[in-house]
Amino acid sequence: MPDVIPLFPLGSTVLFPGVLLPLHIFEPRYRELVRDLLNLPDGESRRFGVIAIREGWEVGGSAAAKSLHRIGCTAQVHRIKPHADGRFDVIGVGAHRFELLDLDQDSHAYLSATVRWLDSDEDAGAEATMIAHRAGAVFGGYAAAVAGLQGIEAEPLELPDDPAVLSYLLASSALLSLHDRQLLLAESSTVRRLHLLTAMLRRESLFVQELRAVPVPLIELSVPRSAN
Incomplete structure (x- = not known):
């Protein structure tokens, strides 16, 4: 059954289940969102939807729906720290x-x-575990x-045993394009997500070895990042 949730569009950011999302909120509209969450009755879920912007870093106006990807992930609020200046x-x-089914801008x-x-x-x-x-x-x-490009050694990895949790953790950790991360978020099957992720990581490893650089799509370099 459809639900209505507050929405927090982010430029070039894809949130995955189980992954931490720290935010510094300073824009007036998102201050209002946080205040509304704080005013919810005790026991009611404090959550908002995070969805990636297709191009650029801001969204609004008549083209708002077209500027957003269709698949997102909710962020469950664990802590809110207010500052004296709001x-x-x-x-x-x-x-x-x-x-995403419909937007309310009013x-x-x-x-x-x-x-x-x-x-x-x-x-x-067994297949997912393998x-x-x-x-x-x-x-x-x-x-x-990637660590070798920076002249350092990679830290030892402590990866979760759960295949679904692992797939989301690796997807959020790898330096993948927005398009790749959206494909991974949209995939409902853990097995297919892991297959897709493995192919992406092999491709990126080859790029790093051949180019001695981490490829980044030009669109993700074209507009300065906003904190919220």
Whole structure:
């Protein structure tokens, strides 16, 4: 059943379930969003939807819906630290994937959205476990190659055993394009997500070895980053 949630679009950022999201909130519209979350009754979930902007760093106006990706992830608020000048530091953790159905630009200064919750096939069977081990090993090689570009040694990896958790952690840790990260977020099958992620990591490792650099799409370098 569709729900309405507050929306926090972010430029070139894809949030995955289980991944930490620290935010420094200073824009008036997002201060209002945080105040509304703080005013919720005790026991009611303090969450907002995080969704990536297709191009640039801001969204609004008649083209707002077209400027956003369709798949996002909620951030469950774990801590809100207010500042005397009205700013907030917020710690959220990725929770549930959703599909954007409709936008509301009129009810608040910030966007809200009607969303459909996406089910996940969190397969923990033998195939998922085998592919998870393979993905972890490939990521280890990728991390070592990236660290080598900086003249340092990669830190030892302590990876989770759960294949779904591992897939989201590696997807958020690798220096992948926005397009790649959206593909991974949109994939409901843990097995298919791990296969896709492994192929991406192998491709990126080859780029690092051949080019001695980490490729970044030009669109992600074209506009300066905003904190919120």
